[in-house]
Amino acid sequence: MKPALNDFSIHVATVNGSGSQTANTVLMRAIFQMGIPVSGKNLFPSNIAGLPTWFTIRASKDGYVARRRGNEILVVMNPETATEDVAAMGPGSVIVLNEQITVPEVPADRFVYRVPMKQITDAVTTDVKLRKLVINMVYVGVLAELLGIEAVEIQRALEAQLGRKPKALGLNQQALEAGAKWARENIEKKDPYRLERMDANTGKILIDGNAAGALGAMFGGVTVVTWYPITPSSSLVESLIGFLDRFRRSPEGAATYSVVQAEDEIAAIGMVLGAGWAGARAMTSTSGPGISLMAEFTGYGYYAEIPAVIWDIQRVGPSTGLPTRTMQGDLQFVSQLSHGDTRHPILIPSSVEDCFEFGWRAFDLADRLQTPVFVLSDLDLGMNNWMSEPFLYPDEAWDRGKVLGDDELAQITKFERYRDLEGDGIPYRTVPGGHRDLKGAYFTRGSGHDEAARYTEDAATYARNMDRLNRKYETARDLVPAPVVTEHPNAQVGVLAFGSSHWAVVEARDQLAKTGLPTGYLLLKALPFTSEVARFLNKYKRIYVVEQNRDGQVAQMLRAEFPAEAMKIRLVLHYDGLPIDAQSVTEGVRRQEGVREAVAEVTR
Amino acid sequence: MTETIEKAGGDRNRVGLTRADYDGGKTTLCPGCGHNAITAAIIQAAYESSLEPQQVAKLSGIGCSSKTPAYFLGRSHGFNAVHGRMPSIATGVHAANHNLLLIGVSGDGDTASIGLGQFCHLIRRNVPVVYIIENNGVYGLTKGQFSATADVGSTQKTGAVNKLLPIDCCEIAIQLGCGFVARSFSGDQKQLRPLLKAAFSHRGTAVIDVISPCVTFADHEGSTKSYAFVKEHDAPLHSIDFVPYFEDMHVDYEPGMTYDVTMPDGSHLVLKKLEADYDPTDAEMALHRLAEAAREQRLLTGLLHVNPEPRGFDVDQKLVDEPLAALPLDRVRPPRVVLEQIVDQYRQGKVAAAAGGG
Numbered sequence A: 001m002k003p004a005l006n007d008f009s010i011h012v013a014t015v016n017g018s019g020s021q022t023a024n025t026v027l028m029r030a031i032f033q034m035g036i037p038v039s040g041k042n043l044f045p046s047n048i049a050g051l052p053t054w055f056t057i058r059a060s061k062d063g064y065v066a067r068r069r070g071n072e073i074l075v076v077m078n079p080e081t082a083t084e085d086v087a088a089m090g091p092g093s094v095i096v097l098n099e100q101i102t103v104p105e106v107p108a109d110r111f112v113y114r115v116p117m118k119q120i121t122d123a124v125t126t127d128v129k130l131r132k133l134v135i136n137m138v139y140v141g142v143l144a145e146l147l148g149i150e151a152v153e154i155q156r157a158l159e160a161q162l163g164r165k166p167k168a169l170g171l172n173q174q175a176l177e178a179g180a181k182w183a184r185e186n187i188e189k190k191d192p193y194r195l196e197r198m199d200a201n202t203g204k205i206l207i208d209g210n211a212a213g214a215l216g217a218m219f220g221g222v223t224v225v226t227w228y229p230i231t232p233s234s235s236l237v238e239s240l241i242g243f244l245d246r247f248r249r250s251p252e253g254a255a256t257y258s259v260v261q262a263e264d265e266i267a268a269i270g271m272v273l274g275a276g277w278a279g280a281r282a283m284t285s286t287s288g289p290g291i292s293l294m295a296e297f298t299g300y301g302y303y304a305e306i307p308a309v310i311w312d313i314q315r316v317g318p319s320t321g322l323p324t325r326t327m328q329g330d331l332q333f334v335s336q337l338s339h340g341d342t343r344h345p346i347l348i349p350s351s352v353e354d355c356f357e358f359g360w361r362a363f364d365l366a367d368r369l370q371t372p373v374f375v376l377s378d379l380d381l382g383m384n385n386w387m388s389e390p391f392l393y394p395d396e397a398w399d400r401g402k403v404l405g406d407d408e409l410a411q412i413t414k415f416e417r418y419r420d421l422e423g424d425g426i427p428y429r430t431v432p433g434g435h436r437d438l439k440g441a442y443f444t445r446g447s448g449h450d451e452a453a454r455y456t457e458d459a460a461t462y463a464r465n466m467d468r469l470n471r472k473y474e475t476a477r478d479l480v481p482a483p484v485v486t487e488h489p490n491a492q493v494g495v496l497a498f499g500s501s502h503w504a505v506v507e508a509r510d511q512l513a514k515t516g517l518p519t520g521y522l523l524l525k526a527l528p529f530t531s532e533v534a535r536f537l538n539k540y541k542r543i544y545v546v547e548q549n550r551d552g553q554v555a556q557m558l559r560a561e562f563p564a565e566a567m568k569i570r571l572v573l574h575y576d577g578l579p580i581d582a583q584s585v586t587e588g589v590r591r592q593e594g595v596r597e598a599v600a601e602v603t604r
Numbered sequence B: 001m002t003e004t005i006e007k008a009g010g011d012r013n014r015v016g017l018t019r020a021d022y023d024g025g026k027t028t029l030c031p032g033c034g035h036n037a038i039t040a041a042i043i044q045a046a047y048e049s050s051l052e053p054q055q056v057a058k059l060s061g062i063g064c065s066s067k068t069p070a071y072f073l074g075r076s077h078g079f080n081a082v083h084g085r086m087p088s089i090a091t092g093v094h095a096a097n098h099n100l101l102l103i104g105v106s107g108d109g110d111t112a113s114i115g116l117g118q119f120c121h122l123i124r125r126n127v128p129v130v131y132i133i134e135n136n137g138v139y140g141l142t143k144g145q146f147s148a149t150a151d152v153g154s155t156q157k158t159g160a161v162n163k164l165l166p167i168d169c170c171e172i173a174i175q176l177g178c179g180f181v182a183r184s185f186s187g188d189q190k191q192l193r194p195l196l197k198a199a200f201s202h203r204g205t206a207v208i209d210v211i212s213p214c215v216t217f218a219d220h221e222g223s224t225k226s227y228a229f230v231k232e233h234d235a236p237l238h239s240i241d242f243v244p245y246f247e248d249m250h251v252d253y254e255p256g257m258t259y260d261v262t263m264p265d266g267s268h269l270v271l272k273k274l275e276a277d278y279d280p281t282d283a284e285m286a287l288h289r290l291a292e293a294a295r296e297q298r299l300l301t302g303l304l305h306v307n308p309e310p311r312g313f314d315v316d317q318k319l320v321d322e323p324l325a326a327l328p329l330d331r332v333r334p335p336r337v338v339l340e341q342i343v344d345q346y347r348q349g350k351v352a353a354a355a356g357g358g
Helices: A020-033 A079-087 A117-124 A128-147 A151-162 A166-186 A209-219 A234-247 A265-277 A288-293 A295-304 A331-335 A352-369 A379-383 A406-410 A459-477 A499-514 A531-539 A553-561 A563-568 A582-592 B002-008 B034-048 B064-071 B086-096 B108-113 B116-125 B169-175 B189-201 B227-233 B283-295 B313-317 B336-348
Strands: A007-015 A038-043 A052-060 A073-076 A094-098 A111-115 A205-208 A224-227 A258-261 A282-286 A308-316 A322-326 A372-378 A385-388 A443-445 A484-486 A493-498 A519-524 A542-547 A569-573 B056-060 B077-080 B101-107 B130-135 B180-185 B206-211 B234-236 B238-243 B258-262 B268-273 B299-306
Touching: A007 A020, A007 A079, A007 A128, A020 A038, A020 A052, A020 A128, A020 A151, A020 A205, A020 A385, A038 A385, A073 A079, A073 A128, A079 A094, A094 A128, A111 A128, A111 A166, A117 A128, A117 A166, A128 A151, A128 A166, A151 A166, A205 A209, A205 B336, A209 A234, A209 A308, A209 A352, A209 A372, A209 A379, A209 B336, A224 A234, A224 A265, A224 B086, A234 A258, A234 A379, A258 A265, A258 B086, A265 A282, A265 A288, A265 A295, A265 A308, A265 B086, A265 B116, A282 A288, A282 B086, A288 A295, A288 A308, A288 A331, A295 A372, A308 A352, A308 A379, A322 A379, A331 A372, A331 A553, A352 A372, A352 A379, A352 A385, A352 A459, A372 A379, A372 A499, A379 A499, A493 A499, A493 A531, A493 A553, A493 A582, A499 A519, A499 A542, A499 A582, A519 A531, A531 A563, A542 A553, A542 A563, A542 A582, A553 A563, A553 A569, A563 A569, A569 A582, B034 B064, B034 B130, B034 B189, B034 B206, B056 B064, B056 B086, B064 B077, B064 B101, B064 B130, B077 B086, B086 B101, B086 B116, B086 B313, B101 B108, B108 B116, B108 B130, B108 B169, B116 B169, B130 B189, B169 B180, B169 B206, B169 B283, B169 B299, B180 B189, B189 B206, B189 B238, B189 B299, B227 B234, B238 B299, B268 B299, B283 B299
Parallel strands: A007 A073, A073 A094, A094 A111, A224 A258, A224 A282, A282 A308, A308 A372, A443 B077, A493 A519, A493 A542, A542 A569, B056 B077, B056 B101, B101 B130, B130 B206, B180 B206, B234 B299
Antiparallel strands: A007 A052, A038 A052, A205 A385, A308 A322, A484 A519, B180 B299, B238 B268, B258 B268
16 A cells, blocks of 8 residues: 555544643644644534534645645544544545444444543543543544654643643643553554654744734734624634733833723724724724624724724624634625725735734734724634744834824924825824824714814715725725735636635645646735736636635625626635635636546545 | 812913813704703813813714714814714723823713613723713604603603603612712703812713703603703702812811812812712612602702722723823834744744634
8 A cells, every 4th residue: 555644634523622622732733843734623613512523634745734625534532423424534544433432334445443542541540530631642642653743742742732730741641652552552553644754844833823913913012902702703812912911011010002801892893993093003803793793883983084903803604603613704794894985905814924914014004094904814714723934023113104293283284184185095193192282183073074174064075085085095005915926827717815715725726737727826915906916817818716705705896896807707615614625626616617527536 | 169260360270271272163052952051061160170181082972962072172182983882982092091081971862772881881991081971861863752861751742751761870870880970960050060070080980960951852841851840850969069189178168067079189079968968978878869869759969979099990901101002112012032932932832722612
């Protein structure tokens, strides 16, 4: 049998709340530390404890990190889902089965290793509660032995996780070693799967997008953070609270930030607007249901022109939807959130590096444009761990935008809050408490106002103001992050994707190129569309827009904004709540390109 | 005492401003609207308290009352927000700059209906805001529907009778631990002004519920918030003097007949008792008397409850002294070495795993 080296997926089926997370993290980190490209997907239910959960670790010598449809190795720890989990495994796969769990007979072309997990665990500790936890480390030991994960890396990963809890560390070490020992003595390895040290990860880190975004926000100088707990966004603010507490206090312990857990998302965005109006760098983080609640205030922020940063870690909707599954479902809604004529800049991170960078850059944009700026991440990017190059420290000073203080006010005879002096649609603002000069004050309102911020219902004034706001949106095109365009000299078709779909597209483009279908690629990083988007659409005969939603939201926006290219635009959609995989993209493109033969099973 | 300031400083107050310097735009409310009298009281109180317009932010929600910040303190910044959400704006403004004095104006619809949640949570956090409810029991801008503060049996102009129990914002505020809760009447400037001045000195949420008759939709026979009804049923707890911190207490009050409340800035609120045995520091008593008065159709006005030294929001937050909004980049962007340190922890895996199921 051909050995399968550093290129397979391990699927661990457990019960949530059972403590498997530490075990899976140790497993993933050990592989990472062996220099092998790795990714992890946590598929968990909307539940605290007791429901099925799966964790999939993909090792890929080629560096692919998207979800895959199939898995080569299954660890069966949950009797409830065992039958289905086992049935999903194909020929040649490996099934590590907790011996206590009975499953229907497995075809002979699968490699089944029955492990007496209970006996192994019982020998480690007599404490019944602890047994339930450390049993997870037994399968880590078994896999380490079976796949050749270096003991020293497992040990390092375990120490990093539990180093501060010596008792737990000791017990987990024993369980780990007991699992490995049992495997060494009892498993006769027949399967081809092995891990072997590579050198692909030097200097890299593993981090989830929410922590990365939180770090970015801290280095962006955030001063006011408001939030209402919601999956999958909560961990962003919780990470941020942790960072701020450590790194944003004076020597005396006084905070240079304020975090408020609001009573709901309406209050959360209200606090952000209040703080932004008063000159703070303010942000909130939420998910779809919270975005829905923020609609009225967002329109206010747009119309009254108040800087705000709003993270939306997208999850499956509508309504409660699948709150612990991923989706790119809010783009269209957010882009025009609120009643009336509204348009909002949106940053769309596709990597944890983007999360970090947009974490600070969003504040500069919001201050420059004096408007709410959204960052649309998703559950897959936000809550899963991703490999990354070390984050780059912001290489520029912050941009606080057009804010007038006493020095500037002294030079003018009249301050007009909403006068467009430079033709970019962006007026000058002042902040309460930010000046002594009495002429700097103005009255902020969501109702009709003229250039001097005075109330008016005058028709021409209203229209003039709306046109200026549109001019400002046009200005945003030159300020938002440009897309990353990858040209291919022989390509007739282009692929346009954004956000977490990127990783499936990277892999799919390689698959397509191998089967004679090279593609150009535009990775969209923001709305409004920049000039690169127009050029890209124009260049290719057909454009496949890859999205993780049912209706092709960005494709609809592209068709509306570039009607001349509308007929070129085709859709590759994925909307079942699971992170998109490369095979779906490859098949979607090939089917529409008229390639009849079935796509070869995506294996090595 | 207020007269002495005016005389002492001519027409300029301690910060060199005249009363006119505290004016705002021209009112667009109905002639005779109670809200205009409250606006006048705010202007006078701000002038007498020598508020610095640069350090005041006026905030409001939506409704007739919420329009009024445009009519006073025209040299201060103002924020006329969305319906019922002024408290969240106030919380954000305070977090950004805790040196600002926030004057929030709301109405009974804005506070007791659409904004009841935010009102409660503002008080719960004790965000320093002078929260004025201009309470007339009706929705004026939408032409006279009952609000949640309308009394049982009160009628609309059309004759429709309110059958629902009213929400008493003062009771709620007291229950939630608010350290300054007052009720007044727009027609009683003598009571309202010192209450406002005392509220300016308070370091937490200060709620002043001002019954403010709507001349267009609720000033008829049958309305319990008409001028006539309020005048007839007004039951002041005390007469009130406010002695600012920069004034000496040079009036001798008869012992046993006055109640002296010292505010955090050293100002004094002197309550000359009219209602026997009323102790405004006793929250339970206040609730009891409010319920009793409601039964007897008496409108208790005055300082219902006071606790001058509650823990403020910014104290809870342990904020630096400077406004957060004014901090320079080097105070809010940790140095490069911190990023390197954090990145290294992620490289080593010495961080908690990403939250989630499992």
